[in-house]
Amino acid sequence: MLSVDGLTKRFSGLVAVDDASLAAPEGRITGLIGPNGAGKTTLFAMAAGFLTPDAGTVTFAGEDVTAEPPHLRARRGMARTFQIVQPFAGLTVRENIAVGAHLHHPSRAEAMERADAIGKRVGLAKDLDRAAAGLTVAGRKRLELARALATQPKLLLLDEVLAGLNPSEIRDILPVIRAIRDEGVTILMIEHIMQAVMNLCEHVYVLAQGKMIAEGPPIEVSRDPQVVEAYLGHGAAARMQAAGGADA
Amino acid sequence: MSARDLLLPLIAVLVLAGLAFSGLSGTLLNLLIFMMIISLAAQGWNILGGFGGLSSFGHAAFFGTGAYTTLILQTSLGVNAWAGLVAGVLLGAAVGAGIGFLSFRSGLKGSYFALITLAFAEVLRIASNSAPITGGAAGILLPLDYGFLNLQFDDRRWFALIAILFVGAALALTRWLERSRFGAYLIAIRENEQAAQALGVDVFRVKLGAITLSAGCTALAGVLYAQNYLFVDAHVAYGPWISIEALFAAIVGGLGTMFGPLVGAVALLGLGEITKMVSGGVPGVDLLVFGAILILTVAFVPGGLMSLRQRLTGRRRPRGETALRSEEGA
Amino acid sequence: MYSPLIVAEALLNGLMLGAVYALIALGLTLIYGVLHIVNFAHGALLTVAMFGVWLLAEHLGVDPYLSILIMAPAMFGLGYAAQRFVIGPASHGSDNSILLVTLGLSIIIENGLLAGFRSDTRTIDTDYAFQVVELGPLLLSFPRVVGLFVALLSALVLWAILERTDVGRAIRAVAKEKLGAALVGIEVSHVYAVTFALGCACLAVAAALLMPVFYVSPTTGRAFVLVAFTIVVLGGMGSIVGALVGGLLIGVVEAACSLFFGDSLGQIGIFVIFILVLLFRPTGLFGARQ
Ligand SMILES: Nc1ncnc2c1ncn2[C@@H]1O[C@H](COP(=O)(O)OP(=O)(O)OP(=O)(O)O)[C@@H](O)[C@H]1O
Numbered sequence A: 001m002l003s004v005d006g007l008t009k010r011f012s013g014l015v016a017v018d019d020a021s022l023a024a025p026e027g028r029i030t031g032l033i034g035p036n037g038a039g040k041t042t043l044f045a046m047a048a049g050f051l052t053p054d055a056g057t058v059t060f061a062g063e064d065v066t067a068e069p070p071h072l073r074a075r076r077g078m079a080r081t082f083q084i085v086q087p088f089a090g091l092t093v094r095e096n097i098a099v100g101a102h103l104h105h106p107s108r109a110e111a112m113e114r115a116d117a118i119g120k121r122v123g124l125a126k127d128l129d130r131a132a133a134g135l136t137v138a139g140r141k142r143l144e145l146a147r148a149l150a151t152q153p154k155l156l157l158l159d160e161v162l163a164g165l166n167p168s169e170i171r172d173i174l175p176v177i178r179a180i181r182d183e184g185v186t187i188l189m190i191e192h193i194m195q196a197v198m199n200l201c202e203h204v205y206v207l208a209q210g211k212m213i214a215e216g217p218p219i220e221v222s223r224d225p226q227v228v229e230a231y232l233g234h235g236a237a238a239r240m241q242a243a244g245g246a247d248a
Numbered sequence B: 001m002s003a004r005d006l007l008l009p010l011i012a013v014l015v016l017a018g019l020a021f022s023g024l025s026g027t028l029l030n031l032l033i034f035m036m037i038i039s040l041a042a043q044g045w046n047i048l049g050g051f052g053g054l055s056s057f058g059h060a061a062f063f064g065t066g067a068y069t070t071l072i073l074q075t076s077l078g079v080n081a082w083a084g085l086v087a088g089v090l091l092g093a094a095v096g097a098g099i100g101f102l103s104f105r106s107g108l109k110g111s112y113f114a115l116i117t118l119a120f121a122e123v124l125r126i127a128s129n130s131a132p133i134t135g136g137a138a139g140i141l142l143p144l145d146y147g148f149l150n151l152q153f154d155d156r157r158w159f160a161l162i163a164i165l166f167v168g169a170a171l172a173l174t175r176w177l178e179r180s181r182f183g184a185y186l187i188a189i190r191e192n193e194q195a196a197q198a199l200g201v202d203v204f205r206v207k208l209g210a211i212t213l214s215a216g217c218t219a220l221a222g223v224l225y226a227q228n229y230l231f232v233d234a235h236v237a238y239g240p241w242i243s244i245e246a247l248f249a250a251i252v253g254g255l256g257t258m259f260g261p262l263v264g265a266v267a268l269l270g271l272g273e274i275t276k277m278v279s280g281g282v283p284g285v286d287l288l289v290f291g292a293i294l295i296l297t298v299a300f301v302p303g304g305l306m307s308l309r310q311r312l313t314g315r316r317r318p319r320g321e322t323a324l325r326s327e328e329g330a
Numbered sequence C: 001m002y003s004p005l006i007v008a009e010a011l012l013n014g015l016m017l018g019a020v021y022a023l024i025a026l027g028l029t030l031i032y033g034v035l036h037i038v039n040f041a042h043g044a045l046l047t048v049a050m051f052g053v054w055l056l057a058e059h060l061g062v063d064p065y066l067s068i069l070i071m072a073p074a075m076f077g078l079g080y081a082a083q084r085f086v087i088g089p090a091s092h093g094s095d096n097s098i099l100l101v102t103l104g105l106s107i108i109i110e111n112g113l114l115a116g117f118r119s120d121t122r123t124i125d126t127d128y129a130f131q132v133v134e135l136g137p138l139l140l141s142f143p144r145v146v147g148l149f150v151a152l153l154s155a156l157v158l159w160a161i162l163e164r165t166d167v168g169r170a171i172r173a174v175a176k177e178k179l180g181a182a183l184v185g186i187e188v189s190h191v192y193a194v195t196f197a198l199g200c201a202c203l204a205v206a207a208a209l210l211m212p213v214f215y216v217s218p219t220t221g222r223a224f225v226l227v228a229f230t231i232v233v234l235g236g237m238g239s240i241v242g243a244l245v246g247g248l249l250i251g252v253v254e255a256a257c258s259l260f261f262g263d264s265l266g267q268i269g270i271f272v273i274f275i276l277v278l279l280f281r282p283t284g285l286f287g288a289r290q
């Protein structure tokens, strides 16, 4: 569904993403993990068209979309959430979601109806009439998901939608994400919470300092010494092996 | 949009028309007409500034284009006033589209957008003050000639009625904005441009549409102004006064609301008349009061007069409130 | 068709007017650089300063240049109060609101002056208004030469304040990192008000330099506000060097346009530059991308 090849992005000297490639196959949940500042969000921004890569290509459903602005990619069926949530603060939750629903429903009434349904689905039923500015962190994350979902995407790019949620909230939302996948939506998600990654993803990519350093099934990747070092610092893998427990 | 949505605009038209025909004195009738004209200009400003969050300091560019267009066409080509009106609105809208195209393509918003619109209006003002086609510094005078086709009436109540009908149409347009996808997108852009883009909103096109509609509406106000006073010069057409009155009325009335600009125009101009009377005609006192009211509104009632009503009846936070607060740093 | 001498004189005079422009722009860019606000009331505040200079000359017989000693502290106080008690609290820190509040302020000032002084234009007669300074074959207007030197001196003083005093250090700290500055105990709203006040003090100096050669009416500041914005945008918002260079440049451009195309087109030239810079080079000719 989505593949990015050799993507590179420099910010005045700093190479945030360095020749990174990944593929999110149709109908799957693919994970993208990596330590803070690895360049994951930057990679997403290039995939969705918010940043122009210095090199590399983005291919969506077989078409090269590298030069396309974000709204056209959204119309093709690519929807992203923002790690730093971007609600329409002055609007109600329902109105927020309806903006997404409008992509395929020009009529106001229909868009509002869709918004209701999607809001309920992600657990925002009782907040639909509240101002988005008044939502809790968990609520705002759900709203990000709901809005993206309302565009009826083929591909969902989720940037840490679980961050800031407590364990019981995470437990509630995992089945929702899985159900979305079961409807045929391809998902690529950035996530720090390994429990969730293990639980959801069939395949994960690991980005560290802008470079893709590993990929594979989550269990395998989590045992990869390079990955452990990327997370815990130089020499950590060796120390852990010496201590007899490489179970990250 | 359903027929029910048109109920409120219709009631407003009936009330205003009733007022116009209630035997007002000549002075009061003139004030009513002036209120309608300013309200139209403000309704135009509200589309872009209230719904779109793009504060313009140069709506005079559209107002003046409407005013000059109709008078030039009538005096030099002998076109009838209604055709002049249509041409004025279209040309005003085109000027809006042009300014919007340039500014939005360069990504201008916030203060930068306000300043560039002001600069465009000032260029037009200085140019029209010396160009022969606009009559230079002397301006253009339309000869008195009563008749429906000339949009000139011996009985000024008829002109008031026509102005009121246009105000009603602008109310209906605003209502449509509140009920349509275009309007929802415009508000979304005001609240968060990036998020709107991510949801498939073509930000550039929506803004361009908004400024075109906005400019057309304000140009209509200019046409009616010229038609009412049968005169226009560079200061009247493109001077900062109209940019400021349009902005004032919209903000004081309530940004992003249907009735805000109308309520704001009536309240401000009414208050202006009272201050002039109380102060015995000292120049500038009415505007002095307007300036103070603007600051007080921004500071304490960012939702404008319309939000007072909602506050009293305990309804949820009005939309206009965020139009002012949205962080549109350029 | 113009002798080189006339052109050179016109351009030099433009340069000297530009120095006063630069001073006005300096205040604006300082306020922008620190508070990150566009102070639309800047032109109206200049008018206030000009009326102040006029009043002192008319009623107390104070020489316009000497009135700097009174007007600069007075405008400093006025600016401090305006920012601390009106603009700051009323605008809740949002860009759009600040713009509207300063617009409201400028309208209050303009119309307050209109109510008090009516729309007559007022001038100050001095012995030196038409004196000239001979520079080789060139004859330069004395007030403009003074303008150039005092404007440059003021820029130097401003620079020294920013670089060499505790207040200046606090201002630079707030400009760079507002939150950090607040954390180390700098009172941000005070620093904001001081910055705004310094910008207004620049206006007092500019007013004193302008009055011997210019007139004042309640709307005089309007003409200067867009010129000042043009300079600030041209020089890069927040850049002091940019404001100086931009000011001199605009002065010369205006003089050249007026010489060759007449006064009103000279004015249009400035707006057109403003529009073009905003459209194509919004970070200014020298400004760093923010
Ligand atoms: N607009 C920008 N300008 C300059 N540097 C940037 C910009 N955006 C990101 N960076 C830098 O690029 C690097 C990668 O940032 P990015 O946000 O992509 O990381 P991330 O993997 O998403 O981290 P996190 O897990 O904390 O979300 C960081 O060092 C960041 O500071």
Ligand SMILES: [Mg+2]
Residues within 6 Å of the ligand: A040, A041, A042, A083
């Ligand atoms: Mg990130």
